[in-house]
Amino acid sequence: MMGGLGGPGRMLNTEVQKPKHVWATIARFWPYFRPYWFAVALTLILITASAQLQVTAPELIGQAVDCYLFPRADACWFTVVDPAATGADRMSGLATLTGLLLVVFIGGAFLQGLAFFSMNWVGQHALRQIREDVFSHIHRLSLGYFARNEAGNVMSRITSDTDTIQQALSFALLSVVNGILQIGLTINAMLQSNWIYALISLSVVPFMALATVYFSTQARRAFRASRQQMGNVNAGLQESIAGAREVQAFNRETESIAQFERANAANRDANIRAASFTSALNPVLEALGFVAIAIVVVVGALSMLRNAPLFGTAMISLGTIFAFIQYVQRFNQPIQQIASLWTNVQNAIAGGERIFGLLDVRPDLVDAPDARPLPPIKGRVAFDRVWAEYKPGQPVLRDISFVAEPGQTIAIVGPTGAGKTTLVNLIPRFYDVSAGSVTIDGFDVREVTAASLRSQIGIVLQDTFLFADTVMNNIRYGRLDASDEEVIAAARLVGANEFIERLPDGYQTILGERGTGLSQGQRQLIAIARAALANPRILILDEATSSVDTRTERVIQRAFDQMLTGRTSFVIAHRLSTIRNADLVLMVQNGQIVERGTHQELLAQRGPYYELYRQQFAAGVEVSG
Secondary structure (H helix, E strand, O other): OOOOOOOOOOOOOOOOOOOOOHHHHHHOOHHHHHHHHHHHHHHHHHHHHHHHHHHHHHHHHHHHHHHHHOOOHHHOOOOOOOOOOOHHHHHHHHHHHHHHHHHHHHHHHHHHHHHHHHHHHHHHHHHHHHHHHHHHHHHHOOHHHHHHOOHHHHHHHHOHHHHHHHHHHHHHHHHHHHHHHHHHHHHHHHHHHOHHHHHHHOOOHHHHHHHHHHHHHHHHHHHHHHHHHHHHHHHHHHHHHHOHHHHHHOOOHHHHHHHHHHHHHHHHHHHHHHHHHHHHHHHHHHHHHHHHHHHHHHHHHHHHHHOOOOOOOOOOOHHHHHHHHHHHHHHHHHHHHHHHHHHHHHHHHHHHHHHHHHHOOOOOOOOOOOOEOOOOOOOOEEEEEEEEEEEOOEEEEEEEEEEEOOOOEEEEEOOOOOOHHHHHHOOOOOOOOOEEEEEEOOEEHHHEOHHHHHOOEEEEEOOOOOOOOEHHHHHHOOOOOOOHHHHHHHHHHOOOHHHHHOOOOHHHOEOOHHHOOOOHHHHHHHHHHHHHHHOOOEEEEEOOOOOOOHHHHHHHHHHHHHHHOOOEEEEEOOOOHHHHOOOEEEEEEOOEEEEEEOHHHHHHHOOHHHHHHHHHHHOOOOOOO
């Protein structure tokens, strides 16, 4: 699909969120972690060891009860205690066991800290690569994508979406993994101690699982909507800032604020919905946890009172009850932790889906598999029965054919929406033809690499874009390896050197966003100097003087006279001065060339060009493109 300045209006919120399975999205992160597999393995080893130490603590507490407080020698594995041992012996053994507990707690915390550091180290490296991949992919996308998607929405993939992933990688994800390990190890320890007692104690687990799955699924959907709404907020904010002058000029502050409030309110509602599910899960799990503790106490107490084992298993001692209470609490704690941090993980997954959704977007235009570099050109451009369309069956250009010989200047004029900009955009292959061909020196532009093609084409647009950088670097953008002397020579060539040297820091003056602080004519001269530095064989001027006054236009026209010499040039004309000297004028209407010839020849024909001239001249304008 094609799109351009003369194309259809920009569509809002065209991105369709395609829900993916959680694990499928998580799996897509693995290629970014694979180069650091050793650190990932170390993290898993550390977190597993930490979880194992934490699960050991309840058993040691049970040993303290059964071996030293209420001695039962047959229940001790740490040491053998004589029920008739003195109080001093018991205190000595209890002190040793307490020291072991401290080692377990401190060691577990230390290993967990190392695991979090290791995971954060890996996550930051992976996140850096994700940002670079997204940024690189954005530069590979065709112009049509940016015509259909707001800049703020695209920006949010690198900013807010990656931030949510960073939050998950730095803490939440590893905490969830740690919780899962603790749950598994706790269940294993309980089953080994007394499997019947364990199954009875864990009877509430299915209900916990159902609650967690339901609430987390709903939260994930809500957070996906939240990420989409946040993108809309960013898009509206970026557009309002970029168009601040227009907003104030047309006194539309109230409407702009109201529009932002609507987007912000939608984002608020999505976040509230997500929070309602996540906040409801914790009380449910906590209540089920209390039920599990009650089951442990009641069943264990009844077994002890009856002095009978459960279904032929080992006898339940007081230490076992204490240990199982600790097990249940340690079992419930990671579940609640997972439920709480799953908010961050779900948010990160939603952000990951949006990032991978962008990475999955295929550019409309890519180099052909057998594309070859375009050799240095002379500049012969031929359109052969070219058709172009934005939507199938709705052509914007119809059967366009003409030849521009090297060094010629081709002027393109016509009413707004005639297809002039679309025509010149086919030359650097910003869009593809739907039929026919565009060739340069006999090479079809679809059969050469885009980089080699565009490196030999210079473009100066009506709306000049300058970067928030020095004047020197803005001009050097035309050829990054150019020396300072070559940059200054290009500025002198087009007549920009005089006003640049009057700037506070000359060529080292840092410009504001989009060249704020310079007049429109000065911005155009810098853009022309940028194109001159690139020394292109083909030059495209898209209404480059339409926004300046007559005096400034004469300065820019002198710069053009220097630029056009010896180059094949395409000029979408705005004023008569740029058309009079053209070797060929193409009059375009409704996507077709209705007249062609020199300026004087077309006036003599008294056709559409002559009528356009008369209308523009009567309105006080020499001629319009």
